[in-house]
Amino acid sequence: MASQYPNLTAELDLGFTRLKNRMMMGSMHTGLEEAPNGHARQAAFYRERAKGDIALIVTGGISPNAAGKLGLGKHEKTFVESAEEHRVITQAVHDEGGKILVQLLHAGRYSHHPDLVAPSPIQSPINKFAPRELSDDEIRQTIADFAEAAKLAREVGYDGVEIMGSEGYLLAQFLATRTNHRTDDWGGSWENRKRLAVEITKAVCEEVGEDWIVMFRLSVLDLVEGGLTGEQSIDLARDLVAAGANMLNSGVGWHEARIPTIMHTVPHGAFAWASKRVADAVDVPVVTTNRLNSPENAEAVIAQGSADVVSMARPLLADPLFAAKAIAEKPDEINTCIACNQACLDHIFGGKLSSCLVNPLACIEYDVSITPAAAARKIAVVGSGPGGMAAAATLAERGHDVTLFEAEDRLGGQFNMAMAIPGKDDYGETIRYYAEMLRKHGATVHTSTRVDAANLQSAGFDSVIVSTGVNPRVPAIPGIDHSSVLSYVDVLWHKKPVGKRVAIIGAGGIGFDVAEFLSHAEHEGDEIEHFLTSWGIDQTIATPGGLSADGPAMSSPREITVCQRSSGRPGKSLGATTGWAIRAALQLKGVNFLGDLTYDLIDDEGLHLTVAGKTQVLNVDNVIVCAGQESENTLVAPLEQAGLDTHVIGGAKKAAELDAKSAIAEAVQLAMQL
């Protein structure tokens, strides 16, 4: 029978070697690179992905020399220093029938160490360190360092290298007038600016021969002023192929770009068209990337000719078996990456080991795996939010006799509200995944069923997990029961009508979500087209960096004011790698933020406030309360009094700073112990 994903699962013949399908794990720094026993731990991490049938893996970036290090502390090594230690990684991947490339990345002015270098001494807006200019001799030595690293990579068993030439790292810095102000052979004209990328590719290919993968990751869309035009990207692609590169990967956006490229607000496959421009111009396989997280959308971009291979990094954190499940045509069993960045990029940004919100076992494969329970027990899980579902599914997978009770008519708890937010519809995929796991592992599920301690005791459960979540906090503001007041649950779950003028009480994650929901303008036509126009992206890439002259264009159907009592930046609890873009989009849509205030009264006039000692009234149709939550834990005491073995997780245990990441992690951890 024909495959459901014929393009995605087809072999790719590179002449000297074959890829068994068109799915690649893109480069992603996980923090294992610098961790104690890091190479063995990376080996375990990549082994799982290779076992999951991914055709090709690219490691996290590693510098060929000291100057190009990312600046990740004293344990960061160059590839040349650590090559021998990589044998355990290549061996693990080969044992499972996979292929792996090491990514050679020189960070240039993005290095977070004081001895950083760049084409010109121009500081990056996202780095506290200023670079010094590389001399001609140092540039030539850098070329030699890349070639030496590639030679060593081949010796220690890698199937190739990826040369990192996008995202604003050193090679991209040489290419762009934004960062290259040199007047010698390495700057000025386009011919001079592209020289370093081409010379490195040539030197690497001469060192390793033609029967080895040399992939260059080039920027198909810079999204910064002074970046490349589309014509320049294509010209570079042709030169790289002439220099010997036998695969090209796509990069989108520099790290300092002020346009989101991978978070939830970016539609699936939003940048595949930019890869297609390059794919149409060269005769080597081209890889596309960014926000491709399902076999369906991956298949679609290949089918439409945008690329030959699809690169996914975060989706492989979320589910190491992604490719195997796609090949087996079991997409419902895929644990889908929801593009939240909360446990992967936000962790890395905060100097922590990467994990995954929907898969807390990511990056701890060396230490932990799900094993059958020593003795099967009869366990009730009460509440089917993300934590409850994760606990029940993991317990059932381990062989316990599990019953999940949910008072509402559907599974998923707060994720049902999250999935209503524009761009967050993938949160519904998490509910689908866990529902499928519950089915697969034989758990019993009762929705529309409210249970009490007596029910659970008489049913003879050995243990009860209470994951009953939270109730929205009702702040003690005079007039809080006024007819204009709605809670976020009224808006997101019950879909109650909301007027044109709105005040939101609370500027946390949910206050921002509600602002996003209410400021979303309905639009005709294609989601990708709308996203690109909204952010001012020029699809002809005739302008440097692909930024349109008109800039972003966004509007809101409502007048919205988001309020908080505290001073400081609104939305400070939002993730470091997503908060800036959520804030920027709301500001572009004209949403107002008010802080350092007290709430005085809600009445027919609206919301009465005191801001910096002065009273004012926000004349609004509705006041939406997003003032945090309180634990729903009324079941706990009766269960304990009845002598039942009781475990409380997630929001039911601690509502403050409750989030799905800790709820799922806590749930899985508990389920592995019972």
Ligand code: NAP
């Ligand atoms: P939250 O982040 O704790 O924010 C609650 C907001 O309510 C704060 O802005 C607080 O600001 C205000 N508040 C607290 N008590 C109040 C009171 N008595 N009266 C008036 N205002 C009060 O809670 P949340 O927004 O409900 O989010 C819940 C969890 O979900 C958080 O952990 C959040 O990180 C997570 N989440 C994250 C995202 C995301 O995009 N990353 C999205 C949704 C939810 P003031 O005290 O300054 O007034």
Ligand code: SF4
């Ligand atoms: Fe995807 Fe979120 Fe997991 Fe990162 S933490 S891999 S963005 S689901």
